[in-house]
Amino acid sequence: MNVIEVRNISKSYGKVKALDDVSFSVGKGEIFGLIGPDGAGKTSMYRILCTLLLPDNGIAKVDGFDTVKQMNEIRRRVGYMPGRFSLYQDLTVQENLEFFATLFGTTIEEGYDSIKAIYSQIERFRDRKAGALSGGMKQKLALSCALVHQPSVLFLDEPTTGVDPVSRKELWEMLLMLKERDITIVASTPYLDEVRCCERVAFLHRGKIQGIDTPERILHQFADIFNPPGLSHAKETEAKEENVIEVSHLVKAFGNFHAVDDISFNVKRGEIFGFLGANGAGKTTAMHMLTGLNQPTSGTGRVAGYDIRTEYEQIKRHIGYMSQKFSLYEDLTVAENIRLFAGIYGMKDAEISRKTDELLERMQFTEHKNTLVASLPLGWKQKLAFSVSIFHEPSVVFLDEPTGGVDPATRRQFWELIYEAAGRGITVFVTTHYMDEAEYCDRISIMVDGKISAIGTPDELKQQFHQPDMDHVFTYLARQATRKSD
Amino acid sequence: MKQFLSFIIKEARHIVRDKRTMLILFVMPVVLMLLFGFAITTDVKNxxxxxxxxxxxxxxxxxxxxxxxxxxxxxxxxxxxxxxxxxxxxxxxxxxxxxxxxxxxxxxxxxxxxxxxxxxxxxxxxxxxxxxxxxQASVGTVNTKMLYNPQMKSAYNFVPAIMGMLLMLICAMMTSISIVREKEKGTMEVLLVSPARPLMVIIAKAVPYLVLAFLILITILLMARYVLDVPLAGAIGWIIFVSIIYILLALSLGLLISNIAKTQLVALLLSAMVLLMPVVMLSGMLFPIESMPTILQWVAAIIPPRYFISAMRKLMIMGVGIREVAQEVIILIAMTAFFLTVALAKFNKRLE
Amino acid sequence: MTLKYLIQKEFLQIRRNAFLPRLIIAFPIVIMCVIPWVMSMEVKNIKVDIVDNDRSTLSQQLVHRIEASTYFIFNGQKPTYQSALKEIEEGKADIVLVIPPNYGKNEMLGKDSQVLIAANAVNGTKGSMGAAYLSQIVTSHVQPSMEAIRSGVSTLLLYNKHQNYKLFMIPALFAIVMMLMTGFLPTLNIVGEKEAGTIEQINVTPVSKWSFILAKLIPYWMIALFVITVSLLLAWIVYGITSAGSIGLIYLLAMLLALFFSSFGLIVSNYSDTMQQAIFVMWFFVVCIMLLSGLFTPTRSMPSWAYLTTYINPMHYFIDAIRTVFIRGGGFYDIAHQVFALLGIGLFMGGWAVQSYKKNN
Missing domain, CATH: 3.40.1710.10 (abc type-2 transporter like domain)
Structure with missing residues (x-):
């Protein structure tokens, strides 16, 4: 028996067709992947299935109930985690979880087993306000809140954006356990390893289903989108010996809690430095100190030759920064955003407009020059934000999870931009949870519990820890973390 | 029931955690009462x-x-x-x-x-x-008697007005913002898809603000009685009864605003500029309605606080019975029923 | 130089907002066209009940005089004081005049007989003004000599010769419109960027605190300029009221007030975490500043502790000065000390706004 039946669903917003004659079905206890690039119509599909949106045409049934007429029956049976699941920032971790548990008619104790794998990692922060958690930890809490009850159908819209690889594995182990209990799961994800965990996947592109099949076949069939050829990075033979970032014994403490606990490392000019670590390991805090957003508690650091403690305003002149959260002005157009940030760095009008045209042409983006940023797809926004952050030719650019939630093809384009920048001599300091991206870096460090537990080129690390690839290196190191369990 | 309770607790936490807003909410009535009671006067002096x-x-x-x-x-x-x-x-x-x-x-x-x-x-x-x-106008021939307010204190006139304004502000503005915030942040999606009934979500949202409004009402009444020496001449039970009707009315207005507004900014500006301005200007709290041009008197006739303030002046200060304010009370009840029906009918159980 | 780009950005953002441009244009128009009609504090249309227990010629004459008065609305004669009181309770009457029995006879004999005036004093101003007028009519009715004394008094009104209440209130409306437009909009600005997360991106750029804050302030000064122009024009077109003094001085005062309120809005915004918090805090301060400024009530009637606060209340300096210029036609010399006080407070707040914006924690 099919738990989900979708027949010829269409949905338009004004002139934009979000879904165009979509049909598929999902059997009981199946893990079904709904994948596709950003803006493909996935979220609209979820919303229709959850009775939040009315389709223009077609019929959708969940657990035998019609989404249009039997709204209440469906709402009693499904669980939904929206893509931008937002917690109550002013409630603590425990209060959030408690609230959602009660909302779904259960308790933390009853649901504990089904969220243990993830919740145990944030449980020690249970009295901290959700707003004070790091991005990845928020996502874990959101997952816990969504999974604390056991609905008969579970909809997960990109649940692992911003979550580190180890936790992602744990999440999927949990989902497999739910499957054992005959819970039907529909999930979407930009990670290929997660796609492979599904039994069947539907590939949605521009509002149309392009194919429904096993993951391997779909990934093979649409290899140009999902599995772009790896990048080859011609390493400059003469690595310049000049250090652009020098950090020694850097500490940032919030009360008794040492978010960053005595780290030291150097980054050389023109290098692509991957700054890896599990959620809550202290990556963002460290980056905030290097970019002059935060003062260190102790230790010293120099960026582009300036002291991070006293000369942070000079540092800001020589760096670019792109944060976790997309942070261009959504209500300005592409050209206006570029103009603003270029102007802030003191470029002249004529230079700005010449370089803007050049840039847009290079990115094949000229036709969107006067488009509002808010209406661009996520992948484009990220590429744009990166281009803006290096527009003034800084000596270092800091990228905080720049590719979160972006599909493989776009990520690959993004990394081409990074290589281009590095080729021009810009040092790139990047955090990421994609281990294929880690392999693209010249050198990486892995942070665990506020300390750097490994540093070196990807090959060196693989050898040092006797692991086949970066994914395993990361998992090996991150599993040694003690912060989660104490 | 347990769901309902946990909802209320969550909402109450939002309110209590925001210390500054809380502070303002309770300092505001006190300061306003003191200002109107002691500082603001149209007396001829000095x-x-x-x-x-x-x-x-x-x-x-x-x-x-x-x-x-x-x-x-x-x-x-x-x-x-x-x-x-x-x-x-x-x-x-x-x-x-x-x-x-x-x-x-x-x-x-x-x-x-x-x-x-x-x-x-x-x-x-x-x-x-x-x-x-x-x-030295001879007082011999005329005996003037100032009914209800022999000392001619302006506080007598303003206390009911402050009640009318503050209750509207707290209930309408805060309820609408708290609902719109959930829409803006995306938590509303989860609440809607949960087994909780939309009506319950809304009622649970309103309850803490109702309690808050009630606390503020009590604060104002106590201050009026013991600090400003304004007599509570009428039956206290009726005063509270009419106030609760008014609070419900304000809550329904807040709900209505939250249906219209998509962002917090719009909800704020709607309640501050479109709701609060007419309330202050046309409700008779500062400026007497009977001195306005006829058109504006008509407009004033549909401003809810006008009836509340008028009823409160009669009940609290003049100490009349409920029958003398029957007209105001009936209008308030009718308005509450109307706004509540419209707000609930327009409440979106889906997105869009 | 970077200032130019930052200011452009602010303007673009205001323009792109679906709500703000309409608000900025419609708000002053609505306020200027509607509120002057509302704000008349004039006591008008007082409804009088008369209880005539005498029914003599003299008492009938008194009733006729009141009926004929344009100030009162004669509500009718009532048989007893109780029935008249009932009308007050129901809100049908505001004042009761009770003429005692033998009023006519006693007055003939030269004996005092007391007329009772009972006024609903819940609204103190209305009650006392009504009672005062009514007792004037009564006294002059029986004591023509009093009338004579009064008529011997002449009054020379300096300024506002037509006793136009609108002329008095229009400068106050300028203040209110300026306050709402240049106070509340910046309050929502920085905290809005905090909630959207864009402030972080700005904080890692080398932009200086001064130019960032200045870029936020200048658009609101432009808006202030626009708003005060619209208000002045509307006062002239709708009410035929123009400034008695120099327009330049009015613009100067308006800009100084805008300097204060926009800085104040940004300060509140800098210290707030959410828009809701910001607007509540701002609202609280604005209400206090407004009530204690003398916008509606004379500051000199306030008790001394409250009067002391007017020394740091910029709104008080503004309203004093603009009334001097607009109504009394005063020149710069007459408002010099208010101008300097406003400038001082404005600069202090501007400095504080820059100081309170933190780029680095």
């Missing part, structure tokens, strides 16, 4: 007065004495020519000049007031008061 006289005879002396001992006037200067007085007023050194004619003593008349007429009301009152003091 008017800077100049006496213009060429010869200070006995009678003039007496009159001037009387003026300066009254609390209304401060004699700042005595000059000899009206021109000099006028110059002083023009330079903002005085508000009023009283010119005594040279033969004032013999004829007992021949007075001129030179007055800064920028504020016509006050100017008129200064003249009235000054004439009263000078002529």
């Amino acid at each position: 008017v800077r007065t100049i006496v213009v006289t060429s010869q200070m005879d006995h009678l003039t002396q007496q009159v001037v004495e009387r003026l300066s001992t009254s609390e209304y006037f401060i004699i700042t200067k005595s000059v000899s020519t009206p021109q000099e007085a006028e110059r002083l007023i023009r330079h903002q050194k005085a508000d009023l000049a009283i010119v005594f004619a040279a033969d004032f003593a013999s004829k007992r008349s021949g007075l001129q007031f030179i007055v800064d007429g920028a504020d016509p009301n006050m100017a008129q009152q200064w003249i009235n008061y000054a004439t009263g003091v000078i002529t």
Whole structure:
């Protein structure tokens, strides 16, 4: 028996067709992947299935109930985690979880087993306000809140954006356990390893289903989108010996809690430095100190030759920064955003407009020059934000999870931009949870519990820890973390 | 029931965690009551007065004495020519000049007031008061009795108005923002898809604000009674009954705004500018409705606080029974029913 | 130089907002066209009940005089004081005049007979003004000599010769419109960027605190300029009221007030975490500043502790000065000390706004 039946669903917003004659079905206890690039119509599909949106045409049934007429029956049976699941920032971790548990008619104790794998990692922060958690930890809490009850159908819209690889594995182990209990799961994800965990996947592109099949076949069939050829990075033979970032014994403490606990490392000019670590390991805090957003508690650091403690305003002149959260002005157009940030760095009008045209042409983006940023797809926004952050030719650019939630093809384009920048001599300091991206870096460090537990080129690390690839290196190191369990 | 409770607890936490807003919510009524009770008054007092006289005879002396001992006037200067007085007023050194004619003593008349007429009301009152003091208006023939407010305190008039404004502000503005915030942040999606009924979500949202409004109501009433000495002449039960109807009305308005507004900014501006301005201006709290042009009186007729304030003035200050305010109460109930129905009917159980 | 780009950005953002441009244009128009009609503090249309227990010629004459008065609305004669009181309770009447029995006879004999005036004093101003007028009519009715004394008094009104209440209130409306437009909009600005997360991106750029804050302030000064122009024009077109003094001085005062309120809004915004918090805090301060400024009520009637606060209340300086210029036609010399006080407070707040914006924690 099919738990989900979708027949010829269409949905338009004004002139934009979000879904165009979509049909598929999902059997009981199946893990079904709904994948596709950003803006493909996935979220609209979820919303229709959850009775939040009315389709223009077609019929959708969940657990035998019609989404249009039997709204209440469906709402009693499904669980939904929206893509931008937002917690109550002013409630603590425990209060959030408690609230959602009660909302779904259960308790933390009853649901504990089904969220243990993830919740145990944030449980020690249970009295901290959700707003004070790091991005990845928020996502874990959101997952816990969504999974604390056991609905008969579970909809997960990109649940692992911003979550580190180890936790992602744990999440999927949990989902497999739910499957054992005959819970039907529909999930979407930009990670290929997660796609492979599904039994069947539907590939949605521009509002149309392009194919429904096993993951391997779909990934093979649409290899140009999902599995772009790896990048080859011609390493400059003469690595310049000049250090652009020098950090020694850097500490940032919030009360008794040492978010960053005595780290030291150097980054050389023109290098692509991957700054890896599990959620809550202290990556963002460290980056905030290097970019002059935060003062260190102790230790010293120099960026582009300036002291991070006293000369942070000079540092800001020589760096670019792109944060976790997309942070261009959504209500300005592409050209206006570029103009603003270029102007802030003191470029002249004529230079700005010449370089803007050049840039847009290079990115094949000229036709969107006067488009509002808010209406661009996520992948484009990220590429744009990166281009803006290096527009003034800084000596270092800091990228905080720049590719979160972006599909493989776009990520690959993004990394081409990074290589281009590095080729021009810009040092790139990047955090990421994609281990294929880690392999693209010249050198990486892995942070665990506020300390750097490994540093070196990807090959060196693989050898040092006797692991086949970066994914395993990361998992090996991150599993040694003690912060989660104490 | 457990769901409902946990909802209320969550909502209450949002309110309590925001310390600054909480502080303002409770400091605001206290400060407003103190200001209106003690600081803001339209009484004639401390008017800077100049006496213009060429010869200070006995009678003039007496009159001037009387003026300066009254609390209304401060004699700042005595000059000899009206021109000099006028110059002083023009330079903002005085508000009023009283010119005594040279033969004032013999004829007992021949007075001129030179007055800064920028504020016509006050100017008129200064003249009235000054004439009263000078002529020693005989009290013999008229016995004036100030009903309900023998000491003529403006607080009597303002306390019901402050209640009307604050309850509207808290209930309508805060409820609408708290709902719109959930829409904006995306948590509303999860709440809607949960097994909780939308109606329950809405009622649970309203309850903490109802309690908060009630606490503030009690604060205002206690302050009115014990700090401002405003008598609560009417039955306290009815006062609270009518206030609760009004609170419900304000909550429904807040709900209505939350249906219309998509972002917090719009909800804020809608409730601050579109809701609060008419409430302050047209409800009769500051400006008497009967002095407005007819069109505006019609507009004022659909402003809910108008009926609440009028009912409260009668119940609290005049101490009449509920029957005398039946009309206001019925209108309030009808409005509540109307707004609540519209708000609930328009409440989106889906997105869009 | 970077200032130019930052200011452009602010303007673009205001323009792109679906709500703000309409608000900025519609708000002053609505306020200027509607509120002057509302704000008349004039006491009008007082409804009088008369209980005539005498029914003599003299008492009938008194009733006729009241009926004929334009100030009162004669509500009718009532048989007893109780029935008249009932009308007050129901809100049908505001004042009761009770003429005692033998009123006419006693007055003939030269004996005092007390007329009772009972006024609903819940609204103190209305009650007392009504009672005062009514007792004037009564006294002059029986004591023509009093009338004579009164008629011997002449009054010279300096300024506002037509006793136009609108002329008095229009400068106050300028203040209110300026306050709402240049106070509340910046309050929502920085905290809005905090909630959107864009402030972080700005904080890692080398932009200086001064130019960032200045870029936020200048658009609101432009808006202030626009708003005060619209208000002045509307006062002239709708009410035929123009400034007695120099327009330049009015613009100067308006800009100084805008300097204060926009800085104040940004300060509140800098210290707030959410828009809701910001707007509540701002609202609280604005209400206090407004009530204690003398916008509606004379400051000199306030008790001394409250009067002391007017020394640091910029709104008080503004309203004093603008009334001097607009109504009384004063020149710069007349308002010099207010101008300097406003400038001082404005600069202090501007400095504080820059100081309170933190680029680095």
